Amino acid sequence: MKIAFAGKGGTGKTTLAGAMITLLARHRKVLAVDADPNSNLANVLGIPNGSAIKPIVEMRDLIYDRMEIKPDITPGPVPGSFYKLNPRIDDIPEKFMRKRNNVNLIVMGTVDAGGSGCVCPESTFLRELLKHLVLNEKEDIVMDMEAGIEHLGRSTAGSMDCLVIVVEPTLTSIETAGRIKRLAQDLKMNTRFIGNKIKTKQDEDFIIKKLGEGTILGTVSFYQDMNRIDKGGSIMDLPHDAGILLEVDKILKSLTKMESSDEQKKVTG
Numbered sequence: 523m524k525i526a527f528a529g530k531g532g533t534g535k536t537t538l539a540g541a542m543i544t545l546l547a548r549h550r551k552v553l554a555v556d557a558d559p560n561s562n563l564a565n566v567l568g569i570p571n572g573s574a575i576k577p578i579v580e581m582r583d584l585i586y587d588r589m590e591i592k593p594d595i596t597p598g599p600v601p602g603s604f605y606k607l608n609p610r611i612d613d614i615p616e617k618f619m620r621k622r623n624n625v626n627l628i629v630m631g632t633v634d635a636g637g638s639g640c641v642c643p644e645s646t647f648l649r650e651l652l653k654h655l656v657l658n659e660k661e662d663i664v665m666d667m668e669a670g671i672e673h674l675g676r677s678t679a680g681s682m683d684c685l686v687i688v689v690e691p692t693l694t695s696i697e698t699a700g701r702i703k704r705l706a707q708d709l710k711m712n713t714r715f716i717g718n719k720i721k722t723k724q725d726e727d728f729i730i731k732k733l734g735e736g737t738i739l740g741t742v743s744f745y746q747d748m749n750r751i752d753k754g755g756s757i758m759d760l761p762h763d764a765g766i767l768l769e770v771d772k773i774l775k776s777l778t779k780m781e782s783s784d785e786q787k788k789v790t791g
């Protein structure tokens with residue numbers, strides 16, 4: 523399964539992506555993709571030295587190099603020859619990944635402070651990589667995106683099976699979620715919402731009323747002790763019965779069910 527997390531800033535994309543990666547990695551191999559130029563997925567997963575991971579875009583240069591292709595004279599965003607390689611997770615060179623148990627983390631890259639502020643080449647390469655990466659039945663991809671809609675504008679997440687949009691019980695987060703959903707629909711992507719930081723039944727009702735019941739994968743409560751993660755703790759080190767993991771596990775089960783019924787529909791036409 524290829525799952526991407528989107529949503530307004532601070533709603534909990536990285537936290538919930540981290541929880542989902544933790545759960546999947548108990549039984550499967552997960553490629554965790556940090557596509558936020560201000561990346562911190564490594565911290566949340568307790569992967570040391572995350573900022574030292576070589577951004578994935580540099581892999582493009584390596585591929586160009588190996589194939590003796592000169593990017594400036596070869597037309598097209600990424601030479602077509604790369605697609606024919608049918609790359610697998612294991613083909614990604616070690617230096618572009620950090621591993622922890624079953625998790626392989628790659629990062630898209632940060633915006634150069636002195637540069638144009640554009641991450642277009644990075645996005646293009648990541649989009650092509652995600653599109654052509656071949657998964658076996660025991661592998662998943664979970665991508666944590668930056669806040670807002672830029673990634674969708676560049677359709678970085680276009681090849682993902684499901685776009686999970688994280689919302690808080692606030693009007694602005696719900697409005698952003700609506701915009702993200704509309705853009706994702708233009709890309710013909712499956713979208714679902716997760717309500718996060720739910721403190722009361724009213725919070726939950728508010729989200730359901732605004733977004734419609736059928737579109738919500740599930741909700742996650744507000745956990746006071748999540749600030750431990752901000753101070754250097756890691757979701758992968760939480761006990762198996764931590765509330766947030768139990769709630770995200772329920773969401774993961776609904777997502778898996780949804781995916782397999784979509785697959786079924788495709789098979790039976």
Ligand SMILES: Nc1ncnc2c1ncn2[C@@H]1O[C@H](COP(=O)(O)OP(=O)(O)OP(=O)(O)O)[C@@H](O)[C@H]1O
Nearest residue numbers: 531532533534535536537669719743744745748752
């Ligand atoms: N269920 C929760 N309960 C309590 N706090 C939470 C919960 N989910 C996330 N948080 C906290 O909310 C803050 C923002 O979370 P996170 O960094 O995951 O959001 P984000 O959407 O990835 O933000 P950004 O847009 O900056 O990347 C963090 O302090 C995190 O610990």
Ligand SMILES: [Mg+2]
Nearest residue numbers: 535536558666
């Ligand atoms: Mg984040």
